[in-house]
Amino acid sequence: MVLRYDKAYIQDFSETADGYLTIHACPVTRPGVFPYLRQDGKVVMEAKLPEELFSETTIASAQAKPMTDDHPNELVTAANYPIYAKGMTHTDAAVRDNKLVISFTITDSATIEKIRGGKRELSIGFVADIAPETGTYNGETYDSVQRNMEINHIA
Numbered sequence: 001m002v003l004r005y006d007k008a009y010i011q012d013f014s015e016t017a018d019g020y021l022t023i024h025a026c027p028v029t030r031p032g033v034f035p036y037l038r039q040d041g042k043v044v045m046e047a048k049l050p051e052e053l054f055s056e057t058t059i060a061s062a063q064a065k066p067m068t069d070d071h072p073n074e075l076v077t078a079a080n081y082p083i084y085a086k087g088m089t090h091t092d093a094a095v096r097d098n099k100l101v102i103s104f105t106i107t108d109s110a111t112i113e114k115i116r117g118g119k120r121e122l123s124i125g126f127v128a129d130i131a132p133e134t135g136t137y138n139g140e141t142y143d144s145v146q147r148n149m150e151i152n153h154i155a
Contacts, residue, residue: 010120021106021115025092027099028062028124028154029053033140046130047142052149054095061126061150062093062102068155069111071125076153086111089154104154125153 008030013023031050035043052058066076067087076084086108093102106112128146135142 008122008124010115010122013115016105019109019112020087021112022103023106024103025094025096025101026103026122027096027101028122030099031137033137033142044144045140045142046144046146047133047135047137048146048149049137050098052145052147053100055149058149058151059093059095059100062089062100062124062154063091065089065151066153067104067106067111068125068153069108069114071123071155072153075127076125084153102154123155124151125155126151 008026008028010023010026013021016022029048031048031053033045033047036046037043065088066081066085067089068076068084069086072080072084074080087104087106090103090105093100095101106115126149128149131145131147132143133145135145
């Protein structure tokens with residue numbers, strides 16, 4: 001398995017009575033063919049196919065995961081959660097309009113201020129098996145397919 005990142009954007013948010021920010025049903029990823037930079041410097045085109053991305057396992061892996069401010073250099077675990085977590089995803093992960101959506105709440109005041117100030121890019125941190133398969137998806141050619149995706153955190 002390898003660690004991968006994928007990005008989306010916060011569209012809007014609301015503030016709770018406690019001052020937290022809640023983002024409802026935000027798209028965090030979609031199927032497609034995406035460029036990834038390998039450790040050797042080569043760019044490969046990897047497919048995130050609907051049957052993999054929208055599997056019950058991948059959808060469930062988005063629920064109750066830490067929200068981070070940028071990606072840490074390691075997977076987020078119970079041991080390092082206090083260092084990296086700035087909030088948490090909810091348990092409403094679903095597929096809507098060919099996208100994986102989930103709500104989340106940001107609880108860290110510094111991160112809340114960054115979002116209010118315009119920081120809106122989201123990026124899922126996930127692990128996947130990369131299968132060397134060629135093909136096309138929606139007219140785009142790919143070199144590999146991401147399989148067994150499991151979301152670790154959302155930055």
